Amino acid sequence: MTLNSKRHTRMPNLAHHVFFTLKDRSNAAVEHLISDAHKYLDEHDGVVDFSVGVRDKELARPVNGDFDVSLHMVFADRPAHDAYQVSDRHQEFIAQNKDSWANTIIYDSTVN
Template sequence: MFTRRLLLALVMAFGLQFSSASAEDPQIVHMVYFSLKEPTKANKEAMVAGCKKYLKDIDGIVYFSSGIRGEAFARDINDKEFDVSLNIVFKNKAAHDKYSDHPKHLEFIKEFKDQMAKVRVFDSEVK
């Protein structure tokens, strides 16, 4: 009896969550992968610190993280052609667009652009 009630409660909760999410604008997942010209440990750590300093607290961000590529993840399927990742989820596209022109974002680019060998950006819509 308990299991049936729990299952019913979960189905109802997820059903309500999915139905309310479909009425909203999709969130934007913004994933950025930086390859550095000089990928020293100090440079990687400085870029992660810069991401946190300039980008973490911009309005419209639902989730933020930045880190150094995990060396332990070395399967054939793992992409190893980056040094630092930046992962942001925005409330919606409008928040993403404001971020793109935000002075702190532009300041981050100005400070770190000379250290970047390659930047790959992946944006997706999620509900």
């Protein structure tokens, strides 16, 4: 079996990327959201990769959007993503932090 055909025989992962712009753009507010992301969003069943960070302000290119915190999660498959979306910990993260968000942009994609 070739690598290419092996890649297409398994269910694709689902990548979930969220970009947060905060009302309070201070370092303390950014660090709070990052801390809560680790507390509530990491280590869900089916997560194969998790990272959260900040926009690299030295890369001031026109293609980079204006955001404060980025969340990147890769799920084993679509069902794992769907279970995460309705999980108590995810809902608690939203409830605890949504008032601090000026804007969120979410991108989901299937990846191999």
